[in-house]
Amino acid sequence: MxxxxxxxxxxxxxxxxxxxxxxxxxxxxxxxxxxxxxxxxxxxxxxxxxxxxxxxxxxxxxxxxxxxxxxxxxxxxxxxxxxxxxxxxxxxxxxxxxxxxxxxxxxxxxxxxxxxxxxxxxxxxxxxxxxxxxxxxxxxxxxxxPTDDPTDDPTDEPTDDPTDDPTDEPTDDPTDEPTDDPTDEPTDEPTDDPTTDPGERVDNPFVGTDLYVNPVWSDNAAAEPGGDAVADVSTAVWLDRISAIEGNDSPTTGSMGLRDHLDEAVAQSDGDPMTIQVVIYNLPGRDCSALASHGTLGQEEIGKYKTDYIDVIADIMDDPEYSDLRIATIIEPDSLPNLVTNVGSRETATENCDIMLENGNYVEGVGYALSELGEIPNVYNYVDAGHHGWLGWDNNLGPSVEMFYEAANAAGATPDDVHGFIVNTANYSATVEPHFDVNDTVNGQQVRQSNWVDWNQFVGEQPFAQALRDEAVSVGFNSDIGMLIDTSRNGWGGPERPEGPSSSTDLNTFVDESRIDRRIHTGNWCNQSGAGMGERPTAEPAAGIDAYVWVKPPGESDGSSEEIDNDEGKGFDRMCDPTYGGNVRNGNSDTGALPDAPVSGHWFSAQFQELLANAYPPIN
Missing domain, CATH: 2.60.40.290 (Immunoglobulin-like)
Structure with a gap:
């Protein structure tokens, strides 16, 4: 691989x-x-x-x-x-x-x-x-x-005086030979070359590195028509239950456990810097607002989460055999933002989210994961921070960042244990809308007033991520934190992609004809029809952004389109039902979900084919 x-x-x-x-x-x-x-x-x-x-x-x-x-x-x-x-x-x-x-x-x-x-x-x-x-x-x-003065150039050359030229000849006295010893050669190379010390902690773990290719996902992709073209793209390893740590023979993870993946990452690295992404995803009462991604731990099982899940993962990652790897952990998608947007008197509130806010186990669990994994020198923690269509309003963004800060100071954690945040995990929001900006006006009306934008402060993930980073620094996170954006399914290419801005002077028509995100509503999140693979993984694509990454493996379902019995704790969420007319979280809109979808995390061939066909940039 x-x-x-x-x-x-x-x-x-x-x-x-x-x-x-x-x-x-x-x-x-x-x-x-x-x-x-x-x-x-x-x-x-x-x-x-x-x-x-x-x-x-x-x-x-x-x-x-x-x-x-x-x-x-x-x-x-x-x-x-x-x-x-x-x-x-x-x-x-x-x-x-x-x-x-x-x-x-x-x-x-x-x-x-x-x-x-x-x-x-x-x-x-x-x-x-x-x-x-x-x-x-x-x-x-x-x-x-570089700005080096030309007079300094000789420092890059051998320091031997020309009169010493004979020392380069085979007839030299043996005592002169050490000056030509090959071990001196690295002094001619940049001292910050990451290949000199793969295990050294770095500011951005995605720069100057190879990315781990998950063999299980790669094989699934390669088995699809045309899938060979993306089978070498790096995707994250999801540890979505305790049994995944050892390997549980699931359709998408096979028998490979965490140690198997880390061993494979070492083999792929062949001594060069290697980054592997691991999703930590098993909180008690997981994802309190979406049945499709519920987990196996009950709402009060915080002790089991710590001892049987986080402690075991930390012990494996801390093995000296893996000290040269850069391990980027994605900490608990779809957790902490729920404690802001789906609780209390809000019309989006759920009973399960109210319980998780009251018992504190989301905050405790995330804090514990940050604390234990943050002690490992080569682990880089990125906390999930939702997406712009969830937290992009002022009354959501600020309180959510405060919730992140609370978790970063819980259960022994400190903000130093947070290397950054990730947005758009397993979602479909466009990285940037190329044909309009949230501050544009149409016929005297702001784009923000349109039905699609709905007074959100953002229309894409990149400006949202940069603003969230600024907000996080302002409340006490370190100024050098970086952001990740999951671009695995937000390309929105294919024949429905607009080639330029609309010429309409009607605000809603202009936005709907100009936007590349073709979802019915930004609240739609399950197996979206028309979606495509997005930008391939790229380091440092924009200011404050550590990388574009593929965290959600394309072709793995978001949830079943009908009730399917399973032993993974995953329920049937009507947001995955293409016949459902929606709820308050998606403006009572149609879901836009694909039919015949399997349980979340299982291979969904029809989705993979659609994502491949609608990729942008296109897959050649």
Missing amino acids: KPVRWNGAMRSWTARGIAAGATLALGSGLLIAANPASAAAGCEVDYNVANQWPSGFTANVTITNLGDPIDGWTLEWDYANGQQITNGWSGSFSQSGSSVTVDNAGYNGQIAAGSSVSFGFNGSHSGTNDAPSTFTLNGVECTGE
Whole structure:
């Protein structure tokens, strides 16, 4: 099984390495002429057209600081063919004619030496969409070269005086031979190369690493027509009950337990850095608002959760045999946000969520998982934080972050045990809506007022994740936390994907014709018809985002479309029934769920085929 090597950039060109006039083939099949970004000593710019249609495009830009630390930045460039920026994120944008200026956002103004920041935007074009040829950072042109003075160059060369040349000859005195010992060669390599010490703790565990390919999912995918094209993509390992730790011969996990996966990850790494993602998903009274993902532990079984589940997992992960792995844990999807949105006097409240709020076992369980797993040096904890269609309103986002902070200080945990958060786990929300922004207006009305957006503060996961990160830092989480976005099923490609913004002047028509997220309602979450695989795993795709990841393995069901007996504690949720007219959580809308679905976590061939066909970027 060949692991996927990441370099943090896909379908992009940088300020060095692309010849002038070169043509790049993008994943969408479009050809875009690119000129090299010639920039200053001290910086490098990676300008990436992620998506393009006849009248517009989406681009992501990454600035890498090759010089001294920067506190506050302005990036400038000129377009040669009249491109215009329509809206952007993670920066402050202005444009005069062909000249574009982007200033840092409040949270990403500092760039340490050797570090990067990213931002993105949507733009329009009418001709050839060439990349800018030159970028300047704080008035200095970026050339992709370090700031070392040329007089320092000799330090990279052998220190031997030319008069010592004979020491390189075979006739040298043996006492001189150690200077040519191969063990000295690493001094010519960068000292921060991650391959020098795979077990060293890093700021972002997804940079400079291979990603673990789960052989069980890979085999299931490869068995599907066309599935070979994605069988080498990394997906997470889900530990959704105690028996999964040892392996329980389920249809999707096979007989591989946690130790089997870690052994396989070591084998795949072959000595290079390797990241494996493990979902911790077994709280007492799990997922109190959705029957399809209920678990095997009762609402009061917090002791069993600790001793039979978390302690066992921690003991395995702490084995020295796995100390060189980077283990990214996804902590309890669909848990803590329920204690904010589905309790008390809210019309979305459920009795089960009220019980879990009162008994405190979600907070206790998450805190205990963070504490025990956070003690392991090579484990990186990412707490699940819902998605924008759940927490994107002000009265949900702030209280949810406060709930996260409470859990991060419970059961022996501290905020230091939280490496970051993940959004959109096993969900379908678009990473970015390319054709409109939440602040846009149509015929004098804000997009936020539309039925689809419903006064939400966000229309995509990336701006939501960045805002949640800022909120988390403001309440006491560490300033270096990073975010993950699950992009496994939010591509929304295929024939129904809009190629550009609608021309309608009616607000709701404009939004419905422009949005790439084709769900009936953002509250729909089960086996969504029309969905497609999204962006393939990518490190550092935007400011504050550690990675796009595939946590939910495409082709594994969200829940059964009818009652199915099982021994996994999973019930029948009407949100998985395509004939159901909905409830208050999805605006009493149709569910948009696929028919004939198996129990959650089981292989669903029809869903896999639809996700493959509607992938965006397309699967070639």
